[in-house]
Amino acid sequence: VHGRLEAGHRVLVHGAAGAVGSMATQLARETGAHVVGTGRAADRAAALEFGAQKFVDLANDTLEDVGEVDLVFDVIGGDIGKRSARLIRSGGRLVSVVGPAEVWPDGGVAIDFVVESDSARLWELARRVRDGRLRTNIGTVAPLEDAVAALNPPVRRTGKTIIRVRP
Numbered sequence: 830v831h832g833r834l835e836a837g838h839r840v841l842v843h844g845a846a847g848a849v850g851s852m853a854t855q856l857a858r859e860t861g862a863h864v865v866g867t868g869r870a871a872d873r874a875a876a877l878e879f880g881a882q883k884f885v886d887l888a889n890d891t892l893e894d895v896g897e898v899d900l901v902f903d904v905i906g907g908d909i910g911k912r913s914a915r916l917i918r919s920g921g922r923l924v925s926v927v928g929p930a931e932v933w934p935d936g937g938v939a940i941d942f943v944v945e946s947d948s949a950r951l952w953e954l955a956r957r958v959r960d961g962r963l964r965t966n967i968g969t970v971a972p973l974e975d976a977v978a979a980l981n982p983p984v985r986r987t988g989k990t991i992i993r994v995r996p
Contacts, residue, residue, distance in 0.1 A: 836861025837862070837863075839862065840900040841867065841913060846868050847872075856963070864881045864883075865898065866881030867892070868884070871987075893912065898921065899921045899922070900922050906925065906931070914932040969986060971990065971991070
């Protein structure tokens with residue numbers, strides 16, 4: 830919605846295997862966009878499974894080799910966000926979920942993602958999940974008594990942590 834993505838657009842999705850990026854990847858593919866996902870080398874298979882047609886390992890590949898894109902969906906910010914803004918073609922968009930963009934794309938628009946209460950869109954997302962068209966990336970499922978440890982893992986994990994609460 831915020832990125833005004835259309836079929837045929839090229840989109841760069843950072844964190845394409847993560848909880849938020851995987852959703853953005855799937856929704857972009859469903860729209861008919863060509864998706865380039867990014868992340869760590871270990872995330873390549875998951876990002877491609879979620880629908881990215883190409884993957885860029887941010888530690889070992891050159892981000893700028895992606896070429897021009899119509900939209901960047903940024904969940905990282907910092908230097909990666911700045912470098913990504915330079916890849917956006919004129920009229921393109923940078924949608925950031927990590928705060929205000931530090932660099933604006935030349936001839937493009939930077940959008941700070943804002944969560945809006947929209948029950949119709951939420952129901953549509955729920956329907957897509959129920960129909961199997963949209964999958965979430967669950968990293969860890971833990972009982973309530975293990976919540977502190979699950980939410981503070983010693984190593985970085987991909988996906989959302991689910992805490993099971995039973996009466």
